[in-house]
Amino acid sequence: MADDVLQRLAAVLEARKQADPQSSYVASLYAKGLDAILKKVGEEATETVIAAKGGEREQLIYETADLWFHTLVLLAHQGLGPEDVLAELARRFGLSGLEEKAARQNQ
């Protein structure tokens, strides 16, 4: 399920490369360029830290979603996607390519 959400969101982020910045938040970030995207990632990381220190579970989930979202925008802008990060995590976890695919299908 988590994989599916990431892949579907990544497809939307890819499609937004052709969208009008006036009508799409993601397209407006692409139009502003890498530094603007990095600024958002930094802001959302800080907000995640503050939420964790604040101790409110819902706030931490909300801010982490903002952080993951802006990180996915950054990856898309750089020609990468969640599958690249998942493959790296799987490698660190000791899963081969075939095992990784099977593990995802069994989720």
Ligand SMILES: N=c1c2ncn([C@@H]3O[C@H](COP(=O)(O)OP(=O)(O)OP(=O)(O)O)[C@@H](O)[C@H]3O)c2ncn1[C@@H]1O[C@H](COP(=O)(O)O)[C@@H](O)[C@H]1O
């Ligand atoms: N998941 C998200 C998502 N999470 C957060 N955000 C936006 O990220 C911004 C978060 O920034 P802040 O919390 O700093 O709030 P802000 O002050 O309004 O933001 P700024 O004006 O400072 O950039 C807000 O504008 C949120 O609306 C998102 N915007 C879009 N998505 C997804 O991306 C898809 C494409 O979005 P559009 O490009 O807008 O169609 C959507 O269908 C959603 O699925």
